[in-house]
Amino acid sequence: xxWGEENLQALSIQEGEDVTMNCSxxxxxxxxxxxxxxxxxxxAQLILIRSNEREKRSGRxxxxxxxxxxxxxxxxxxxxxxDTAVYFCATEGTGGYKVVFGxxxxxxxxx
Amino acid sequence: xxxxxxxxxxxxxxxxxxxxxxxxxxxxxxYMYWYRQDTGHGxxxxxxxxxxxxxxKGDIPDGYKASRPSQENFSLILExxxxxQTAVYFCASSAARGxxxxxxxxxxTKLSVL
Numbered sequence: 041x042x043w044g045e046e047n048l049q050a051l052s053i054q055e056g057e058d059v060t061m062n063c064s065x066x067x068x069x070x071x072x073x074x075x076x077x078x079x080x081x082x083x084a085q086l087i088l089i090r091s092n093e094r095e096k097r098s099g100r101x102x103x104x105x106x107x108x109x110x111x112x113x114x115x116x117x118x119x120x121x122x123d124t125a126v127y128f129c130a131t132e133g134t135g136g137y138k139v140v141f142g143x144x145x146x147x148x149x150x151x
Numbered sequence: 152x153x154x155x156x157x158x159x160x161x162x163x164x165x166x167x168x169x170x171x172x173x174x175x176x177x178x179x180x181x182y183m184y185w186y187r188q189d190t191g192h193g194x195x196x197x198x199x200x201x202x203x204x205x206x207x208k209g210d211i212p213d214g215y216k217a218s219r220p221s222q223e224n225f226s227l228i229l230e231x232x233x234x235x236q237t238a239v240y241f242c243a244s245s246a247a248r249g250x251x252x253x254x255x256x257x258x259x260t261k262l263s264v265l
Contacts, residue, residue: 071250082155082241082256083194090251128193132250138209139250141186141193 050146053119060115061145063129072105072112073130073139083128083141087114119149154178157242157257164264170229172260174242183225184209184243184254185217194241200225201248232264 053059063072070091075083089096089103089112096103102115112129126144133140155176164170176183182201186194196209198217206217214236216228229236240260245252 069250073250073253075254080258082243082258083254084256085253088251088253130250133196133210138196138199138248139252139254140196140210143191143193 049144050148052148052150055119055121055149055151057119057149058115058117059119059147060113061127061147062111062113063142063145064109064111065129065131065142066110067132067134068107068110069131070107071131072103074101074103074112074114075128075130075141077126077128077144079125086127119147121149121151123147124149155242155244155255155257157240157260159260160258161261162263164229164232164262166232166234166264168232170232170262170264172227172229172240172242172262174225174227174257175223176225176242176244176255177223178244178246178255179222180244180246180255181222182245182248182252183219184245185215185225185227186241186243187211188239188241188259197227197240232262234264237262237264 073088074086077083087103089105091107100117105112126146128141128144130139130141158173184199185197200206200219218226242257243254
């Protein structure tokens with residue numbers, strides 16, 4: 041597997057708190073995508089970050105990518121109950137031609 | 152907004168039976184994918200296609216066939232369904248291939264094999 045973490049992780053926080061989710065990967069990549077999957081729905085892309093960006097922001101979201109440590113993070117500031125979802129990072133698969141997903145982080149934001 | 156629709160939304164199948172999952176996209180995308188999601192895990196690529204009448208194997212193709220009769224339609228076929236194929240299946244499309252490409256997913260098909 042290209043991922044360091046294989047089991048779904050879970051976080052439970054209160055609305056208004058900030059949260060950071062991490063993922064680590066084993067194979068080299070130049071880009072990481074973050075997806076969110078709400079209950080009963082398919083994943084939807086939140087943000088894409090390339091290796092030359094190190095940090096990227098979109099609204100309340102902030103993604104980082106550190107290719108030297110082969111890790112990426114997604115932070116959400118001022119969480120809302122509607123942020124409750126599973127968050128996946130995704131990166132290059134073998135051969136560089138496909139997207140491969142990590143196991144995800146289940147985030148529960150309580151009102 | 153890009154649209155990928157899957158049918159059925161859920162299905163119960165018997166072991167050894169044939170199952171066909173369908174996917175239709177209106178994005179005018181060349182690439183389509185079938186992923187499998189097991190409870191508590193990420194998505195794994197089963198098959199993909201970049202042009203009509205051609206399919207390619209993904210990471211876990213065993214026990215599955217795929218069919219791409221047109222640019223808009225992509226099917227996943229389980230000729231002999233097994234208990235281990237109980238999962239949620241997602242179809243996705245993208246404009247091009249590669250890790251930079253945004254994938255647009257359908258709502259998923261929950262398959263239970265009994």
